[in-house]
Amino acid sequence: MSTRTASPPTGSTKRSPTVRIASWSAANPWKAILAWTVFVAVCFGAGTAAGTNQVAFSDYWIGEAGDAETLALENGLSAPAVEQLLITSPDGALDAETAAAAAADLRTRMGALDEVAEVTESVTAESGDALMLAVTMSMPAHEANEHIDPLLEVTAAVQESHPDLDIAQTGGKSMSNELDDQLGSQLGQVERFTLPITLAILFIVFGSLLLAGVPLLLAISSIVAALGVYALSSHFFPDAGGAVTSVLAMIGMAVGVDYSLFYLKRVREERKRSGGTADLANAVELAAETAGRTIVTSGIAVIVSLAGLYLVDDVIFSSIATACIIVVAIAVISSLTVLPALLAKTGRRIDGGKLLRRKVTAPDADREGRVWSALLRPSLRHPVATAVIGLVVVGGLALPALAMTTSVEGRESFPKSLDSIAAYDALTAEFPNAGLAHSIVAQVDPADADALAAAAADLEQRTRGNALFAPTDTSRLRFSDDATAIRLDLPVPYATSDPRAAESLALLRDDLVPATIGQVPGVEYAVSGEPAYASDYADHQSARLPLVVGFVLAATFVVMLIAFRSVVFALLSMLLNLLSTLAAWGALVLVFQHTWAEGLLDFDSPGFIGSRTPLLVFAILFGLSLDYQLFVMSRIKEAALGGAAPRDAIHQGIKSSASVVTSAAVIMMSVFVAFVFIDRIEMKQLGFALALGVLLDAVIVRVMLLPALMAMVDRAGRWPAAWRPKAPAVAR
Template identity: 30%
Template sequence: MFYHLGRMVTRFHWWIIGMWLVAAVVALPFAPQASQVLRPGGFVSPDAESQHATDLLAQKLHLDLTIVQIIFTGQRYTVDDPQFLQQTQQALAQLRKWPEVAQIVTYADNPRQISLDHKAAYVNVMLKSDPDSAPKLLPALEQRLQKVPDLKTYVGGGPVFYEDIQSVSERDLRRAEMLAFPFAIVALLFVFRSVVAAILPTIVGGCAVVVALALIFGLGHLTPLSIFVLNITTLFGLGLGVDYSLFMVSRFREELGHGRSKEEAVALTVATAGRAVAFSGLTVTIGLIGLTFMRINMLRSVGMGGILVVVLAVLAALTLLPAILTVIGLRINALPIRLPRLRKAGTHEQGNGQVELHHGFWYRLSQIVMQYPVRVFLPVLLLLIGFGLPFLGVRFSAPDASILPPDVPSRQEYNVLAARFNESETIPILLALQTRGPVMTAENIRNLYYYVKRIEADPRVERVDSIVSADPRFTLDEYELLYSNPQLIADPYLSALMRTSVSGNTAMIQVISKYGMVDARSQALVQTIRNTDPGHGMSVLVGGGTAGNIDYVNSLYTDFPLALLVVALTTYVVLFILFRSVVLPLKAILMNTLSIMASYGALVVIFQDGFLHQILGFTPLGFVEASCPILLFCSLFGLSMDYEVFLLSRVQEAFWQTGDNRRAVALGLERSGGIITSAAVIVIVVSACFATADMILVKALGLGMALAVILDATLVRGLLVPATMRLLGNLNWWMPFVGVQRHPPALAEYMGAPEQKKPESPSSPVSNLPIGGEQ
């Protein structure tokens, strides 16, 4: 099938090039606009209890969640000085008149908004806009926020956080693109030693990215997509587009070196390397499909964007690139670059007419490994497991402003808030409680009072804010008497509290923990409240920052096992069809898992514990962002399988030629080792460019992918795979009811004899060496 596809491409090459050119030209105006339709949020599961609690409070109590926090800090004055209050009022004067503001709550209204050292206070500005459109109002808000001489202001809160995510993501993407393209071209020049051959993969990768971004722009109008789609699309588009083109161009040059015409060389390239590219793209797509099983929109949309760009990268490699190769032909080696070259495998003719065979590095390495398979297998296996052991101490959390660089407003406000205020006061545990009938009846006041007392008795609770705990001096009888005529309440604080926290049969209770939002004791407190029946026909939903954090992690790792199972089983079936073996797909899955687990350990050591944080330029989180391991697994599983497919495809070809498993492994590694290493270097370079990102989530993804590919291309492919295949022997190629597959498919009749010269010996280890491939 792939051979005939190659023939068809050579026949209609100008039509194919023209169609891709039209697609790229049409896509160019829309690709830069993709970020405009993407959203910065998407970290909340719509099925989470915390989200239901928030929705209920917003519906019943009109709880305003679109809040901009403004912190005022003073050097000359404390909050208790009249000048401090005067200047804050002056700063807020224009905002109070702005129609977009629903309410402003100052520290004068709520003294708990004053810092511990009384030198700072924050103000909550509630906007009428919904959270999605609120970031667009920020420039107008900041323009109306007047500067005052003696106070410094910090602006933060949800809308600012989401706006900063958007701007930092776009900034990271521009930096990564500026670094990745030149570095990729330099790496390709070292591989091919030809300017023409080096430029082709970047053209193919660039086309895939441009068209994919334009399609994402259109898709973003139909369904909500996360801003992180931009980074994953470019990372996969460049990495895989260049990778696939690298394998195709290498095989094309190899076939030309065998004396074939350019049309036949293109057809055989598509039939061999193109077949591997198609199955490789399928395995990468399967890995990304795992992300679409997630309820978290950020992961689901990243999966959709990744699948889109991988499909386009495969299509470009199987159609656009062969069409261009048909036009270029032997000019693929034009504009050569003189660079030092390591000795590659080849032959040397001696004076007596005999031919002396020189094997390359990869062949010699595989022979050493297969001579001592157990001595290689066990230490490498233990080393990779050791790299992954730190993951046993992982602590997961949801993202907050700490994932952003320190130069953006929301991170600066977050730092001041964390350093100078009581974190528990700013992020309370919210309870949405519903009663039988109106809350303000005497019976429900009594039930509510005893329920709040039970919560207050928990040693982890600092305080409970509710209508029945507003004043610790009041008894139950006094509360019942007070609320028997709520319209007569004269105290402004109690009146405001009742108005904002009670409506019909719904009441809001705020529980202040003694510990921080991500502290295990605060999380245990949330679980205790959730597992405690309030009784008397009352029901409660628990929300707030700590509860949202718990729900975010639980949602991810409830969905992840199903995604993992689907990805593993589907990949097994695809590889079973490709390699016609029961054992090889299972071995490939286990090998990939080892390199991924090693990268997981690096996540903990670097981002949770802070190793190398000064060199990498970030502040240690003290936790691992919960979506990172899932993103890495679904991305790396397919990407690592990419190299496994290319390696085993060449081993399979050699086994069909020789029928000798040990020789096939050596020949397959020799024929593919250099080019796979070159491809891995390019992916490492592209991933490392994304590791320069200021946003820690993107930095972790880029760094994790780079580390995993380094381990995969060296320890796994160079040592573990040949050792394992040597130990398994002919069992590698066994199928039920068929036995060991020793005969090639029908493609052999096309490959058996070049058009222009006598075929080389099928057992010759140099017959399929890529030109310039042995590095």
């Protein structure tokens, strides 16, 4: 005998908060819609008026490199913002007289700018085919980004005056500005790519442009409101900038559409179950009791997963966590409040697909049911064999994660299409000492100042002739005003991720610096520089990773235990989500640490994974995977409570949620895949890992592992007692 889930009576005196809110919203649709519109407008307006509070420059400092920069700041030895100007010839051979005239022009025009403190004399490369000038800006380095445009304008003007030469500008600030401009432009392209695709998928699902627009409208409005709230929150939890708001939009679009999709499909299901006779308000209440409650649980689970990022103790992760938690919370609120009002206003059109000129017929439904029955048959009839196959597939993908190498994205991994990056590569090819540098900062009591100066000179001398350091013509030793502190810059002729850069750093920290500066009585010292920062940052992330993973696993276990009242199924959910994440990590290593996929995904392999990527993938993917599992397992539980045997409940639950979960997965994948087309290696890695993780979760986990393992739980007699019906099943 077939069964169905008993629906809660609409006249029940004890209605859940989700039902009460939905009931009021459906009964007062215009009030609810107006209230939501005002809420979004107030949030966005207040956030715009308040502005975004950025983190302090020093908040990015981590480890010994951060200690060195703090010491330098306290003694007035912070590295200034320096831009390099490179003069070459399109023909290769540089005419000395012509180049000297251009260099003089640059010095004159740059020196006249208020933004410039000093312009060096031009230096000729050993090859004779390039000239370089260094321009020191007049403001603190962390403020220089806002003042770089006048320098770029002078460079462009001099280039126009000397068309027979190639005159280029590069440096940390010019590169940063160009990278930010490119990222902003490409993120705009991503939005233009994902919105129509999402609308098209929703149109196919609902057969109505009106209904397709509802989830998209709610997702966008939730993002807009979240941007305003995030701007306000930045005055308590400062914003790290960068791609934080882009991640907010990505997560907001994913969960916003998903929650609306689940709710809307459930309303249509309740209407269809009654043959179209059920009152729309009643159907909305029934959906609020089931899908609404699951949306709340899902939102809590996703928020808990994202909260683990705070344990990283890093301003970038804290900003991402805050932004994403805000947008998930607002997406949940929109689904519970204004969505019932919008559905109430659609009226009978909620059942239709008039634009497609067809409705799903019985043969269509039977065909879909037969497909899913065929897909689930191996898992339910041969659960052990299916589970083993699924675990082998996921485990095989996860295995390469053991060889993961992480590093901070450096200049060698930036897009070569940008003028400032191309100029940097050309500059360091001609002037190896103009690239990266290790910085040693030290401080002593006034009585030992001479000893410190002598030790610093000794250190500099010991690096001369060593292939791990770039040769220099002049000393790069600077003293504080009272001569009690020094900063020594030692150039490195290698990229940040080059093993030789790490080797030179280890030589300094473990040997040369302790043997020289470290011998001065009472000295305080530390080593900084881009290689040092990259090493310390990667070590910091690696040390925090177990803490984040442990917290997320424990917290989500508690959420799933409360939701399903089953220790076994809570552990099962944790295991499956962890497997999806590990498989995504392994695929990252296979694709991005090697070169075979460079042509497919249009990137140059840096040989490492961005140090932030594994943690972001874990927190985001774990939360979103729980999102799917909660909706599927809630339907399985409903079927079980309706009187279905465990295997039948698994079959019914997965089959009844198949179309909506598949649609949600496709939408989410389209959002993540779009980030693969951004010309930044970390964005590519993040988008690829999240898209693959969602694909694995929707196919391998949902079709193979979840039903197989749940069937094995039934065989072992561990089916939860809380899932057994307390009343006779209602026959159809």
